[in-house]
Amino acid sequence: MSAQATSTKRRLLLASDHPDQSRELERILQSVSEVQTLSTSELPDTPADQISGVVVDINLRSAESVQRVRNKLRHDSYRTMPRLFVLADALHHGSMQAWALGATDTISRPFDAAGILRRIRAAFPDSDGFDATNRGKTLNRGIAAAHEVMVKIFNKLPAGEPLKFSDVVEAENKIIKAIKHSSLREWLTTVGCHHADSYRHCLFVTGFAVAFAQHLGMRDDDQRRLVRAALLHDVGKAFIPTAILDKPGLLNEEEKNEMRKHPRLGYDALAAQGGYPPEMLDVVLHHHELLDGSGYPDGLSDNEISDIVRLTTIVDIYAALVESRPYRIPFTHAKAFSIMEKMEGKLDQHLLVAFRPVTFGAY
Known part of the structure; x- marks a missing residue:
């Protein structure tokens, strides 16, 4: 050798x-x-x-x-x-x-x-941090592009540096290609190895969302819209104190109320900046809304909630359940779906049934 x-x-x-x-x-x-x-x-x-x-x-x-x-x-x-x-x-x-x-x-x-x-x-990356195969290089490029967006969201946006829509567009094709030409499992494994909690969750949601869009046979334009929305859905967390975001335990009621401000904070920041499509702002603001009106911040229900928000909400909840938390081990695939199936009336059950095959083999 x-x-x-x-x-x-x-x-x-x-x-x-x-x-x-x-x-x-x-x-x-x-x-x-x-x-x-x-x-x-x-x-x-x-x-x-x-x-x-x-x-x-x-x-x-x-x-x-x-x-x-x-x-x-x-x-x-x-x-x-x-x-x-x-x-x-x-x-x-x-x-x-x-x-x-x-x-x-x-x-x-x-x-x-x-x-x-x-x-x-x-x-496990090799000693240079990259898989030598074209497949591995494509995966690494996609994750690097997504990571760069996360850095701009969580490090630069709170410091007053704008997050440009073009920054997100530049990353989307690399992310879509990475998951298409490797696998959802490889995306999740690599992200899980190398990224902190807030980054990891956003990148998990992005991976699941892209795989879901590809499973549904969405047109390329719709896939791109979904990956943009998934990347940015938690942008408002950039304005939540890190003591709350990184708390190694369950939040108390005061902290929960502070955390619930993140959809509005994210929406206000991007809307004030301008240049973001309405459906992206819709996801940022409403990804915690539920069909029975019990969500936040606006208490929307039924037909008031768009399809792209419904889809992102399902992916967001599933990702949160199967991720590791300082205060609990990850739920299994079966347990996560059991929890979500009991949310009948809150989640779009037709989309939930369609999403289930996407997660098979991801763990």
Whole structure:
């Protein structure tokens, strides 16, 4: 292998409490990565800078193993590092434990080598931060474009620097192409590995919205309108205090009331700036409205709520349910849909039924 090839290969830590049982996984990983296999007690507090991520293969029913891994992964050097956990079976307990330990993706025994390699390429960037394939490059370009919009929303807009409509238009084609030519799973996995809560939620909603639009066979123009709306739906959160946005727990009533101001704040900021299409402003202002009139800020109901808002609301709620929160583990796909199906009268059930297939295989 040439020096150049070696320099760009992924470097992974494989943490195992039963190394002999991890040999098969180690061999699979070695086909696309340099792998250092360690016992959980040998995991360094500060991994080398060139490590792309950590794969954890432990008995998730062992309190001792779980605690050792938890103690290691809570160090700052692991905080933003992708973590792939191995599940021994499909039991819910193991999945819950993995997500509670900060998993960004999971794989299960028996191993499907081809499937694992796809997940590795999506979950762990190589040492240059990019997948070498055209597919990976397209995905990275789309996420980079979306991230740039997030930076402008949350960092520059509150400081008085305008968010131009052209900034959003410039990003939309790269985002649509990224999801079309890779997959929703790869988009979600990569976003989940590398982005903070407010960014991650907006990018999750964008990914789901684009995949939904493509599943429905929307025209290109309609797909672009939807991706713009999804990117900007939470723009008002840029004006909410970070102590509330980043609170590591449930909000109290006063904080909830402050948070509920974000649709109006976002709408006012973009409307004052000018240049934004009415349907985008409609989504920014009304994505928390519900069909029975119990939503906010305007208490709209039934036909007062446009189709693009109905669609964005469903995607927004689903994304929030399946994302990790400091105060709870993510809900499973089945649990999220169970919750949303019980919101009959509040959500457009026809759109909800149409959305369900989009999420199959995304996790």
